[in-house]
Amino acid sequence: MTTTQQARAGAGTRPAVEIIGVRKQFAGRSRRAPARLALDGFDLTVAPGEFLCLLGPSGCGKSTLLNMLAGFSHPDGGEVLVDERPVTGPGPDRGVLFQTPMLFPWLSVLDNVLYGPRARHELDAETRGRAVELLETVGLGDARDAYPHELSGGMRHRAAFARVLVNRPRLLLMDEPFGALDAITRVAMQRFLLDLWQRDRITIVFVTHDVEEAALLGDRVCVMSGSPGRTRAVIDIDLPRPRGIADTETLEFVRLKRQIREALDNEH
Numbered sequence: 001m002t003t004t005q006q007a008r009a010g011a012g013t014r015p016a017v018e019i020i021g022v023r024k025q026f027a028g029r030s031r032r033a034p035a036r037l038a039l040d041g042f043d044l045t046v047a048p049g050e051f052l053c054l055l056g057p058s059g060c061g062k063s064t065l066l067n068m069l070a071g072f073s074h075p076d077g078g079e080v081l082v083d084e085r086p087v088t089g090p091g092p093d094r095g096v097l098f099q100t101p102m103l104f105p106w107l108s109v110l111d112n113v114l115y116g117p118r119a120r121h122e123l124d125a126e127t128r129g130r131a132v133e134l135l136e137t138v139g140l141g142d143a144r145d146a147y148p149h150e151l152s153g154g155m156r157h158r159a160a161f162a163r164v165l166v167n168r169p170r171l172l173l174m175d176e177p178f179g180a181l182d183a184i185t186r187v188a189m190q191r192f193l194l195d196l197w198q199r200d201r202i203t204i205v206f207v208t209h210d211v212e213e214a215a216l217l218g219d220r221v222c223v224m225s226g227s228p229g230r231t232r233a234v235i236d237i238d239l240p241r242p243r244g245i246a247d248t249e250t251l252e253f254v255r256l257k258r259q260i261r262e263a264l265d266n267e268h
């Protein structure tokens, strides 16, 4: 059974994410500037443990969607549900990773990872042990006392991962997390993320501009149409797991990339 089939089999029970008829409008900057309808009638369901990639033209509302799932903003119409509950605000059950890793420059790597539990008054020996273990997992065991400015770009990303994972999130929301990385670090981070997902099966919603990245990582790719954003096509990536960079050279992979590109091109 492929992962997509497994995700669908699980989908009958309880979706991890349900976005139902969502509408989001932003007010214009001035009286004369028109309001902007970012999303209208947007629907999407994500199964528990599924890796869903969101792809679409610039400005189609990908970040707006992620922000609503994170609880940073709210829909003007429709519903955004995580684990069958409406999202009312941010919470440690949802980990958010951006293009720029969010780390406090004045805290060591370990203290950055412990920041969330400490702020919630949940810092105990078990959490500290988990943080140390996570830093080992992300390959930063020797860098736990370093400060963010002493880390490379990839290391900072991995520290930000550990910082999010220490909260044991049920949902990872990733907004073009590797977009600013050089090609080699990007491939290393993709491999790292695939290993992590393969191990923990956290539900992931991953925004990217990159067709190849979407096809390599996702169980499904949701191609969005622009202005206002809607679902244009949802493409199943029925490639076997675990996947690696070598898979990007197969005929099936090339066929899937073409299918995604065609869905994007239909957009223009």
Ligand SMILES: Nc1ncnc2c1ncn2[C@@H]1O[C@H](COP(=O)(O)OP(=O)(O)OP(=O)(O)O)[C@@H](O)[C@H]1O
Pocket (backbone or CB within 6 Å): 026, 027, 036, 037, 038, 056, 057, 058, 059, 060, 061, 062, 063, 064, 065
């Ligand atoms: N805070 C805001 N105030 C006003 N308009 C906004 C705001 N946030 C987003 N928008 C508008 O909503 C639309 C969707 O923006 P969003 O950032 O979600 O798109 P995106 O698909 O993530 O774009 P990109 O791929 O370029 O990052 C755009 O037209 C944008 O200008």
